[in-house]
Amino acid sequence: MASIYDNIRAALEVKLSGISGLPEVAWENLTYSPTTGTSFVKPRLVPTVREPAVRGLNPQIYYQGIFRVDCFVPEGLGPAAADDLADKIIDAFEATTDVTNGSTIVSIRYAEREQGMPDGSFFMVPVNIGWYIYF
Numbered sequence: 489m490a491s492i493y494d495n496i497r498a499a500l501e502v503k504l505s506g507i508s509g510l511p512e513v514a515w516e517n518l519t520y521s522p523t524t525g526t527s528f529v530k531p532r533l534v535p536t537v538r539e540p541a542v543r544g545l546n547p548q549i550y551y552q553g554i555f556r557v558d559c560f561v562p563e564g565l566g567p568a569a570a571d572d573l574a575d576k577i578i579d580a581f582e583a584t585t586d587v588t589n590g591s592t593i594v595s596i597r598y599a600e601r602e603q604g605m606p607d608g609s610f611f612m613v614p615v616n617i618g619w620y621i622y623f
Contacts, residue, residue, distance in 0.1 A: 492551060492623050497533045499589035500555045500619065504531055507580045511573070522560065524609050527573065530558040541622055548622050552597075555581075555617040560610040567604055570613040574601045581617045594621050 490498075504513065511527040514520035522528055537552035557577050561569040581587070581599040588594070597618035604613040 492549075492621075493533065493535060495589065495592040496535075496551065496553075496594055496619070496621060499587045499592050499594045500533065500617070501531065502589050503580065503587045504529075504555075504557065504577070507576060509576065522610070525562045527559075527561045527569065529573070529577070530560065532556045532558075550620065550622055552618075552620040555619055557615045557617065559613045559615060560607065561612075563606060563609050563611050565611070567611065567613075570604050570611050574613045574615050577615045577617075587619075592621070594619050 504510070511529060514522070514528050514530040516532050532555075533553065534556055535551065535553040537550065539550055540547040541550040542548060559570050559573040559577065561573060578599040578601065581596050583596055583598045585596050586593050587596060597620055599615065599617045602614040602616065604611055606612075
């Protein structure tokens with residue numbers, strides 16, 4: 489039986505996979521060797537909260553976390569390509585929308601980017617997507 493985290497990850501990853509024009513995805517805990525000069529994204533699920541939503545026996549549980557998507561573009565081209573990729577992901581995970589997979593409905597709290605930075609032969613811009621679900 490899949491855990492709630494498996495279901496959350498699946499919903500977020502299905503949404504990410506459906507973004508038109510997205511480059512290759514370096515999925516978490518799978519071997520990936522980036523090709524120099526080729527853009528890619530690297531998502532990670534970061535659960536941050538698991539707590540009862542109410543008091544009492546068998547309470548509904550509130551889960552919260554971040555779906556971090558690091559956007560990698562070839563170095564030396566300026567920030568525009570990474571910014572465009574980050575914007576595409578932010579637009580797909582608009583705040584106050586829901587992401588679904590089967591009966592799992594994950595609500596998006598926010599989608600924001602951080603400062604870009606060099607990373608080896610790439611320039612990387614992190615995108616943080618805040619999510620929550622009651623289960």
